[in-house]
Amino acid sequence: MPDYKKDFPLLVKEPTIYLDNAATSQKPECVLEAEKGFYVNHNANPLRGFYPLSMEATDIYENARKKVQQFINAKSEREIIFTRNTTESINLVAYSYGLSNIKKGDEIVVSIMEHHSNMLPWQMVARNTGAELKYLECEADGSVSEETIEKVITDKTKLVACGHVSNVLGRVNPIDKIIKRAHDYGAVVVIDAAQSAPHMGIDVSAMDADFLAFSGHKMFGPMGIGVLYGKEKLLNAMPPFLTGGEMIESVTREGAKYAELPHKFEAGTVNAAGAAGLAAAIDFIEKIGFDVMEEREAALTAMAMEGLKAIPHVKILGSENPSEHTGIITFVIDDVHPHDVSAILEADGIDVRAGHHCAQPLLAHLGVRSATRASIMYYNTEEEIKALIDSAATVRKRMGYGE
Numbered sequence: 001m002p003d004y005k006k007d008f009p010l011l012v013k014e015p016t017i018y019l020d021n022a023a024t025s026q027k028p029e030c031v032l033e034a035e036k037g038f039y040v041n042h043n044a045n046p047l048r049g050f051y052p053l054s055m056e057a058t059d060i061y062e063n064a065r066k067k068v069q070q071f072i073n074a075k076s077e078r079e080i081i082f083t084r085n086t087t088e089s090i091n092l093v094a095y096s097y098g099l100s101n102i103k104k105g106d107e108i109v110v111s112i113m114e115h116h117s118n119m120l121p122w123q124m125v126a127r128n129t130g131a132e133l134k135y136l137e138c139e140a141d142g143s144v145s146e147e148t149i150e151k152v153i154t155d156k157t158k159l160v161a162c163g164h165v166s167n168v169l170g171r172v173n174p175i176d177k178i179i180k181r182a183h184d185y186g187a188v189v190v191i192d193a194a195q196s197a198p199h200m201g202i203d204v205s206a207m208d209a210d211f212l213a214f215s216g217h218k219m220f221g222p223m224g225i226g227v228l229y230g231k232e233k234l235l236n237a238m239p240p241f242l243t244g245g246e247m248i249e250s251v252t253r254e255g256a257k258y259a260e261l262p263h264k265f266e267a268g269t270v271n272a273a274g275a276a277g278l279a280a281a282i283d284f285i286e287k288i289g290f291d292v293m294e295e296r297e298a299a300l301t302a303m304a305m306e307g308l309k310a311i312p313h314v315k316i317l318g319s320e321n322p323s324e325h326t327g328i329i330t331f332v333i334d335d336v337h338p339h340d341v342s343a344i345l346e347a348d349g350i351d352v353r354a355g356h357h358c359a360q361p362l363l364a365h366l367g368v369r370s371a372t373r374a375s376i377m378y379y380n381t382e383e384e385i386k387a388l389i390d391s392a393a394t395v396r397k398r399m400g401y402g403e
């Protein structure tokens, strides 16, 4: 197997076993270089000056947008809005589209699996408009049945918010069916792709998503740059989210004429270095190939699940089938708090996440207060997975239990 870690300076330098990739991925050298390169060679405020340096900065920023457009197969660059992260992208839709299009008597449907970032904005919209919030429930294995989709999405539904891949269960949601049903009733669909964008090709045109959000930092890019895709027709009709510099065409004492898309939604100085880093991350993904990544991640996930399942008192949340986990394995160990589990794993040099994973309603639905999550990236190795299994097998003993 090639040494995939060699591209990642931190993984080369640190002997840590990094299994918290769903929280943020490690960054390859080319991304670090692209971000630094912006400041070293091209630093000026983009989209403002007419001198060469500023125009270079503008080109870098707009070329990154073009790259994102191609990466997710959007029809136009005007449909790509740069934000700070998934959270901001979804809030943009909630404050701009949600507050101006949803009213009392309407229904908003949110999957129970959502990360708080794709739930709280919709709770806010429901509170402020008087609309009713309905939850799309899932089974214990994370599946969402067709009957549930048909029961919950109705002619009253105005918006559906759903994750592409759950950050707790790793399962790919049936978004094609959800989008089809929502569109049959004229509702728009907001897809949270934070956990899918790093692992699989996304085609917003084929999917027919209305809005789709993801974060650069989970897909090898820098922190502080995220993406909101929105259909041009919808974005055009929406009011700005934030107002101020950069997002206007002209301003008078009385008011302003806003800039065209996408700049209408990018108030203030933009994160051009972050965009350069994200563009480098996309090049990097395309160089390695999602096919290679998916194959590695599937094999490592299957190995981890098999090993963890064989340990008495360990229970994995979600599907029994490793192919339905997208590298995410969230588990509980009887009688041991996940914070203790993670502390013990940490003592063995393994970084995992413990807690509610910003998905408290899902955990409550599954009857669990908190859990431990190992999340895998293609650069992880069999040795690391073995270390995870071996360490997890000792947790109860180290906590003073017999086995």
Ligand SMILES: Cc1ncc(COP(=O)(O)O)c(C=O)c1O
Binding pocket: 022, 023, 085, 086, 087, 088, 115, 117, 118, 163, 165, 166, 167, 192, 194, 195, 215
């Ligand atoms: C499914 C999902 N949505 C949204 C987010 C929020 O991402 P960010 O913190 O980059 O906005 C996360 C982060 O873990 C996530 O897993």
